[in-house]
Amino acid sequence: MSSVRTDDNTTFINELSRLVGHSHLLTDPAKTARYRKGFRSGQGDALAVVFPGTLLELWRVLSACVAADKIILMQAANTGLTEGSTPNGNDYDRDIVIISTLRLDKLHLLDKGEQVLAFPGTTLYSLEKALKPLGREPHSVIGSSCIGASVIGGICNNSGGSLVQRGPAYTEMSLFARIDENGKLTLVNHLGIDLGVTPEQILSKLDDDRVKDEDVQHDGRHAHDHDYITRVRDINADTPARYNADPDRLFESSGCAGKLAVFAVRLDTFPAEKKQQVFYIGTNQPEVLTEIRRHILAEFTHLPVAGEYMHRDIYDIAERYGKDTFLMIDKLGTDKMPFFFTMKGRTDAMLEKVSLFKPHFTDRFMQKLGNVFPAHLPERMKTWRDKYEHHLLLKMAGDGIAEAQSWLT
Structure with a gap:
């Protein structure tokens, strides 16, 4: 689909170009690849990727797509967290247009x-x-x-x-x-x-x-x-x-x-809570976590900010395959991450065209590079991992910190 340009589509593409400008419209499959493929999963063809620069341009692009009976996929960061912003396969009954909202960031x-x-x-x-x-x-x-x-x-x-x-x-x-x-x-x-x-x-x-x-x-x-x-x-x-x-x-x-x-x-x-603290809880009995959950929700005056369960297997996966991301955030800060993930997407799209590179090359390279650095997790966490199969990360804030500390100990 992404490489087919009928006369009808040519007229439609020209209209999109008129609305947003030639530099804010992509139709070359090689250039649209990173927008057609999800960060985690999901991939398919698309007729075009459009980048409106104002809300009014977005409205006009939508109007053109509806008039031309195109499928519309709205896409922002394309994190792939829900796989909803990219095509999934090529069995659609109409052409797909991806509308990227990255320029509409006010x-x-x-x-x-x-x-x-x-x-x-x-x-x-x-x-x-x-x-x-x-x-x-x-x-x-x-x-x-x-x-x-x-x-x-x-x-x-x-x-x-x-x-x-x-x-x-x-x-x-x-x-x-x-x-x-x-x-x-x-x-x-x-x-x-x-x-x-x-x-x-x-x-x-x-x-x-x-x-x-x-x-x-x-x-x-x-x-x-x-x-x-x-x-x-x-x-x-x-x-x-x-x-x-x-x-x-x-x-x-x-x-x-x-x-x-x-x-x-x-x-x-x-x-914003000025003081926050994460409690790391381990157990070999899942029912213990159920008891903790029920007691905190029913009896605590201050609810946790967040709670995250992690099995030992997930710990191992995160330790091995998340080390490079951890180091980037720790050394460079979170404000650089969107830029790096954007560059990663562009690099992946380019390398896909070269048979020399295996799929997910950048991920594998960064993971191997991360292994060059010393262990990034405290020894105490590793001991906890060996001792307990089930882990709960409980984030408390304000007066809830003392409340959790008192009950858990």
């Missing part, structure tokens, strides 16, 4: 930083950086932020699996495009911000940074999963506190999983 802080307005390409890392001077942090401060994961990608997939205090990423305030029952592309503004009436008015006001304090409304809609703590503490409920495609967490953009084109989301931010 964010607006609202109400002195208590809320944020994030664009399609806004990353978790850039949001963390913007909020840090204000003593606040976003809903998700997770590992994927190191590789450039987008804020809106998290909303669309209800991300945040290890977060105990805040639960899944969720909002009831967003700006999105949908195809209605008549096959017409429509723009829906549920941001709670007065932006105008027509798509051109709405999107231009955001593109031009013309949002004023008086435009922002507070009408009771939620910008995070406000009742998650109540659900997660109900340890005797018949249903889990959270699960994939929970209908109670599906609201327009939240959990839409690519079925909508999301232009912006409005989210709450949270006071």
Whole structure:
């Protein structure tokens, strides 16, 4: 599909080029490869990869794709965490167009930083950086932020699996495009911000940074999963506190999983805890971890920030194959990681064309390079690994640290 250019597609491609500029449109399969292949899995053909530079350009590109009856895949960082932003195979019934939102990376802080307005390409890392001077942090401060994961990608997939205090990423305030029952592309503004009436008015006001304090409304809609703590503490409920495609967490953009084109989301931010501590718990009896979970959720005054279970086998895998990433973060800092993962994607795409290099060459090379360095994990952790089969990393903050310390010891 990616190498076929019919007369109809030529007209369509020319229209995309007119909308975003020739330099922001890719059709050569060699150049689109890194956008058509997921970071972890998923790969397929695509007619084009488009990089709109404004929300208005995004709207016009979407309109052109709908008019030409193309399949649309919205893509931000292409972390591959959910495999939803790349083609998966080549058995689709229509041409695929990938719309990359990397250039749409603006964010607006609202109400002195208590809320944020994030664009399609806004990353978790850039949001963390913007909020840090204000003593606040976003809903998700997770590992994927190191590789450039987008804020809106998290909303669309209800991300945040290890977060105990805040639960899944969720909002009831967003700006999105949908195809209605008549096959017409429509723009829906549920941001709670007065932006105008027509798509051109709405999107231009955001593109031009013309949002004023008086435009922002507070009408009771939620910008995070406000009742998650109540659900997660109900340890005797018949249903889990959270699960994939929970209908109670599906609201327009939240959990839409690519079925909508999301232009912006409005989210709450949270006071950053000045003091945090991770407790590393080991056991050979899984029921012990069940007891710990139930007691903490039911009895603790302060819930953990996050909890992460790890089996001994996963420990071994992470120690061996994650060492290079650990060293990069430790020595260079998280702010360099999105750049390195971008370069890795480009390098992988180039090396795939050379038969001399085996698949995943860069991964294997970096892992071997990491082995040159001394052991990166403390000896105490290795002793813990040998002694216990099951591991729990429990992250506490503020007064919860003393509470956990007292109960665990």
